[in-house]
Amino acid sequence: MFDSLFNALPVALQFGSLFSLFVGTLVGILIGALPGLNPVMAIALMLPLTYGFDPVIALGLVAGIYNGSMYGGAIPAILLKIPGTPAAIATTFDGYPMTRNGQGGLALKTACWSSAVGGIISAIALMTLAPLLAQVTLAFGPTEYFWVAIFGLVSIAVLVGSDISKGMLSALSGVIIGLVGVDTISGAERYTFDSLYLSGGFDLIIVLIGLYAIPPVLEMAEKRNATYYDAGSFKVDASGNALTLIRQHWRTWTRSSLIGVSVGILPGAGGNLAALLSYNEAKRKSTNPESFGTGNPVGVAAAESGNSADNASAMIPSLTLGIPGNLVAALVLGALMIHGLQPGPQLFTKSPDVVFGFMWQMLITAMLLLLLGGMVATRLFAQVLRMPTALLVPTTLVLMAVGVYTVKGNMMDLYVMLAFGVLGYLLHRLAFPLAPVVLGVLLGPMAEQNLRLAMLLSQDDWGALFTRPISQGIIALLLLVVFSQLWKMLRKGRQR
Amino acid sequence: MDGNLLMNFRDIISGIAFLILGCTVVWVGSGFDAGAAYVPMGVGILMCLFSLPLILKGAVQALAAGETGTVKSPLIDHTGRFMATVACCLIYYLAMPTVGFYSTSTLFIVLLALVLGERRPLVVLGITVGFIALLYGLFALVLKRPLPVEFFLVS
Numbered sequence: 082m083f084d085s086l087f088n089a090l091p092v093a094l095q096f097g098s099l100f101s102l103f104v105g106t107l108v109g110i111l112i113g114a115l116p117g118l119n120p121v122m123a124i125a126l127m128l129p130l131t132y133g134f135d136p137v138i139a140l141g142l143v144a145g146i147y148n149g150s151m152y153g154g155a156i157p158a159i160l161l162k163i164p165g166t167p168a169a170i171a172t173t174f175d176g177y178p179m180t181r182n183g184q185g186g187l188a189l190k191t192a193c194w195s196s197a198v199g200g201i202i203s204a205i206a207l208m209t210l211a212p213l214l215a216q217v218t219l220a221f222g223p224t225e226y227f228w229v230a231i232f233g234l235v236s237i238a239v240l241v242g243s244d245i246s247k248g249m250l251s252a253l254s255g256v257i258i259g260l261v262g263v264d265t266i267s268g269a270e271r272y273t274f275d276s277l278y279l280s281g282g283f284d285l286i287i288v289l290i291g292l293y294a295i296p297p298v299l300e301m302a303e304k305r306n307a308t309y310y311d312a313g314s315f316k317v318d319a320s321g322n323a324l325t326l327i328r329q330h331w332r333t334w335t336r337s338s339l340i341g342v343s344v345g346i347l348p349g350a351g352g353n354l355a356a357l358l359s360y361n362e363a364k365r366k367s368t369n370p371e372s373f374g375t376g377n378p379v380g381v382a383a384a385e386s387g388n389s390a391d392n393a394s395a396m397i398p399s400l401t402l403g404i405p406g407n408l409v410a411a412l413v414l415g416a417l418m419i420h421g422l423q424p425g426p427q428l429f430t431k432s433p434d435v436v437f438g439f440m441w442q443m444l445i446t447a448m449l450l451l452l453l454g455g456m457v458a459t460r461l462f463a464q465v466l467r468m469p470t471a472l473l474v475p476t477t478l479v480l481m482a483v484g485v486y487t488v489k490g491n492m493m494d495l496y497v498m499l500a501f502g503v504l505g506y507l508l509h510r511l512a513f514p515l516a517p518v519v520l521g522v523l524l525g526p527m528a529e530q531n532l533r534l535a536m537l538l539s540q541d542d543w544g545a546l547f548t549r550p551i552s553q554g555i556i557a558l559l560l561l562v563v564f565s566q567l568w569k570m571l572r573k574g575r576q577r
Numbered sequence: 578m579d580g581n582l583l584m585n586f587r588d589i590i591s592g593i594a595f596l597i598l599g600c601t602v603v604w605v606g607s608g609f610d611a612g613a614a615y616v617p618m619g620v621g622i623l624m625c626l627f628s629l630p631l632i633l634k635g636a637v638q639a640l641a642a643g644e645t646g647t648v649k650s651p652l653i654d655h656t657g658r659f660m661a662t663v664a665c666c667l668i669y670y671l672a673m674p675t676v677g678f679y680s681t682s683t684l685f686i687v688l689l690a691l692v693l694g695e696r697r698p699l700v701v702l703g704i705t706v707g708f709i710a711l712l713y714g715l716f717a718l719v720l721k722r723p724l725p726v727e728f729f730l731v732s
Contacts, residue, residue: 246630246634249623249627250624250628250631253599253623253627257620260616260620264609267613269609271606271609271613272602298662302659302662302689303653303654303655304655469695470693471690471694472686472701472704474662474693475688476708478662478666478669478685479685479686479708482670482682483712486678487722487724490723496670499663499666503663507652511587511652528616532615533612533615533616
């Protein structure tokens with residue numbers, strides 16, 4: 082296997098491949114930075130353009146857009162509290178407070194390095210552990226996926242914010258939003274109230290932009306003359322403090338990257354879950370957890386390395402088994418098939434240059450982030466800060482409108498986005514955390530589908546949920562998180 | 578004063594709102610087929626259960642603080658600007674299908690900037706034109722995404 086891996090390196094280093102990586106990474110950063118545009122949409126739009134290209138060049142573009150957009154999503158998350166991609170939600174928690182504290186430049190640089198490190202570790206995992214790790218995923222059934230979803234949901238609800246009941250209510254609200262529409266198993270309509278629009282359910286990106294992007298813009302509008310940004314803090318120094326960053330964050334990067342790689346292998350669990358779990362783990366391990374959410378660079382490092390470490394590892398089940406780990410992985414499979422290549426174990430023997438070349442491309446593009454990320458962030462996005470708040474509000478709202486409209490071309494989506502925006506604003510002002518709402522929308526349906534599948538397979542034996550060893554391991558982890566948080570709260574209560 | 582104390586009545590009210598929402602979810606969910614009803618009803622019941630400690634905590638803290646009057650910090654900092662922004666958005670969305678994306682967006686940016694207090698015409702026009710040109714380049718020329726057609730181009 083390693084012979085094939087090293088034989089593919091010159092293929093990945095060809096001029097055409099390097100050029101496509103460069104262009105892809107640059108486009109990816111810009112796409113990721115534009116709220117409403119996401120890597121899935123960008124890759125889907127790019128694929129038809131690559132029909133005539135060599136597969137290595139086509140996959141180079143995909144690799145560049147994928148890794149680039151994961152970092153790009155962090156730019157508006159840090160500067161404007163608008164996650165450019167769903168995976169950048171956790172980056173807003175500390176990235177935006179850092180901007181408000183005049184440390185926007187440091188936050189961007191931390192995000193850039195963290196994304197690069199996460200991407201590099203993930204690519205190495207893809208290259209070396211692919212066949213081995215795919216074996217573990219094979220052992221996962223519906224019960225395991227159900228518990229993974231519950232673990233993600235409950236741990237976020239419990240760990241984000243200071244009030245468990247508010248966190249849980251936020252998460253449950255998200256699950257209810259996710260339930261709206263046609264039930265995929267029975268075909269029954271739920272909470273649609275005979276509305277054709279609601280029967281399709283709410284699109285995650287619309288809910289996400291509404292809940293996450295509109296509230297800060299409304300707050301900006303309220304404080305039109307407030308000095309929101311300190312332009313001086315956005316000078317991203319390309320040289321200098323890299324060693325300090327490595328010294329400060331290597332533990333967080335390692336831990337978060339391992340979480341991201343593990344999450345990436347699980348089909349359906351995307352970069353957003355990887356980032357949120359990494360963030361929570363960094364907060365749990367910290368000696369000063371209260372500083373998280375107020376502008377702690379470790380929070381940015383954890384979230385960004387976590388979500389980028391998900392990228393290449395999500396390709397493991399795709400390339401080895403033909404099972405896409407996420408939408409981007411599904412598009413990569415599509416790209417391979419467009420070029421006459423059949424995904425699956427035989428791909429490694431029939432087209433080793435393409436498959437291993439793609440792995441090298443994922444590694445190279447992660448490294449390119451260090452070069453392009455800082456430069457783009459400095460030259461382009463720092464300009465946003467010089468814009469008066471009274472103009473930043475409408476331009477951001479137009480950007481959101483165009484991003485949401487282009488998802489399905491439906492005007493109703495804009496009203497829904499605004500409604501979720503006002504809801505998000507009110508929830509935020511009432512001290513309800515918003516991250517569990519989004520995770521509820523994402524993981525609620527995943528948990529439900531797998532629960533019902535498990536029930537069908539076990540003929541309604543609820544005990545089946547608790548008997549498999551991997552499920553028991555996840556349940557044990559879940560209980561550990563819940564009880565450790567309860568213990569912390571009790572201890573805090575006693576101290577008062 | 579502790580910020581949480583100012584939230585007392587809000588906790589009670591939001592707790593009651595979630596309790597009502599939970600009950601509604603259970604009530605509507607009870608009409609679904611058995612398989613499709615498990616999770617909605619379970620989520621509704623959990624929502625009711627988690628709303629109770631919130632109501633209780635809010636009530637206990639309000640009683641302890643001796644606060645029975647109005648909440649001191651406003652829920653919306655500047656109601657006028659908040660409502661104006663939301664209203665401008667609604668007008669923007671209403672006008673977009675008939676007027677066209679680029680024309681409505683131009684008018685929206687200029688109007689909202691004026692409403693929010695920007696009074697430098699050159700800055701407003703410069704940024705608006707530059708921004709719209711950028712959007713046109715990206716969405717019309719590069720990505721070729723269909724957006725609501727301009728009124729003057731409709732034949």
